[in-house]
Amino acid sequence: MSANLSAILYLVSGVLFILALRGLSSPETSRQGNLFGIIGMVIAVTVTFLSVGNFSSGFVYVLIFLAIGGSIGAFIAYRIPMTAMPELVAGFHSLVGLAAVFVAISAFINPSAFNLGTPGNIKLASLIEMAIGAAVGAITFSGSVIAFLKLQGIMSGAPITFKGQHLLNALLLILIVILTIYLCSKQSSNLFWIIIAISFLIGFLIIIPIGGADMPVVISMLNSYSGWAAAGIGFTLENTALIITGALVGSSGAILSYIMCKGMNRSFFNVILGGFGATDQTSGSQSKEQKPVKSGNADDAAFLMKNASSVIIVPGYGMAVAQAQHALREMVDTLKKNDIKVSYAIHPVAGRMPGHMNVLLAEANVPYDEVFELEEINNDFANADVAFVIGANDVTNPVAKTDPQSPIYGMPVLDVEKCKSVLFVKRSLSPGYAGIDNDLFYKENTLMLFADAKKMTEDITKNL
């Protein structure tokens, strides 16, 4: 196949990838978008086979390895529970990162296969692109592995911090730049290996200080990195499909990180530097310990809801942990039978990844037009009778609006306290991730329901 034809076809697959993302602007067009993405991928792979034009025994092995990887991927995709999506995405990011590293290594060892020169005499630009692709890929890999371990609970979600951490990271980054410059003049493979090793270390070091609830930002950020790594390799291989895709994914992840940071009213650097919630909560939480709390049982909750005409449900990470989405849906069905209007309010950072709650509700067959974003629904709390907070905490804390001393001051929160009554399902009074007390617990109109989210929801349904 001629180089020009294959370049055009790579461009076609890049355009199809753009359409795949474009499809996600609404659920109706999204399935078609996904199909475009699949077609784009098939084109890219086919064109590569045809342009390499080497159908010897190696080709058979390529197909075999493709089939092995494909079946593993398909198996995971069908078996994974929806509550585990954050882990899955983190795991997948690590694979993209590692694949980028491997391709870069291969290109470094055998540059002539990629038209980049000969070993020890690689084109300067290619060498730089290779080093960048490999370094970003390695950071993506080890960072995603740590994110995966934290999400999976294998590693504690608590931030791990030590003195001089940021200084160390900064020094390592500078070291990589210096080594890359050396690599360009010396072309030594040892330098290349060292760059990769240090990058693995950096990925590890930048994710360990970041706490569990900041994971939405981390996952989006790693999503972005995996894109930049792909783009770096795209430049090395002079491949348009890779460059376009890398840029798309890179900016997509960056935008998601931005949205998540805004949802927490924190700057990107504040999240990345980490350690949030681990120290310095001084804002007078001791004085609040003695405040009275009203607690109730499923019967009280059912009574309140039965007499309501509209209910707003506020789900959070706790719902995902308790796998309560199906029980919740059954409760809502019962409410609807009693002619009670029910809607769902989703905070941008609820859960462990962007859109986490939406997927879980969709899994439980909640129609997506009953689910609203913060800005869409926040004014409705004042007119609603009952707010049912299930597994959310910090995102409902009115302190964010009232107390400038609070670490979450300025964060957009759901105005749950404006409801006539608030039902708060929680296992204990313990503070949420931000380590601060939620004033909502002590409000006159709040009824605390101390129980496992799933069990409590089921009990309420029985009492309705």
Add this chain to the structure above:
Amino acid sequence: MEIDPFIFRLSIFILSIFVGYYVVWSVTPSLHTPLMSVTNAISSVIIVGAIIAALSGSDGVVFSSSSIYGFLAIILAAVNIFGGFLVTQRMLAMYKKKKKDK
């Protein structure tokens, strides 16, 4: 003086960043999780590089020091491609509108 082809690739790259910027802002927030899984799948187009690397061995030698990395990368990218697209499909199939008759 001729323009280095690198400049053309850089132009594509920069313009794609802008395309990505506007396209992603138009993605509805409720589909942010599928967005992540699908971007993950498409970034595995890096398999293109993996295939070239895997087929780089000279005649008769399938597994050379450089092609082995290619084969490993093929497995990783294939897991992502199939896993990413299928899990996205699975998620998107769950998003339903309210039934009118109820």
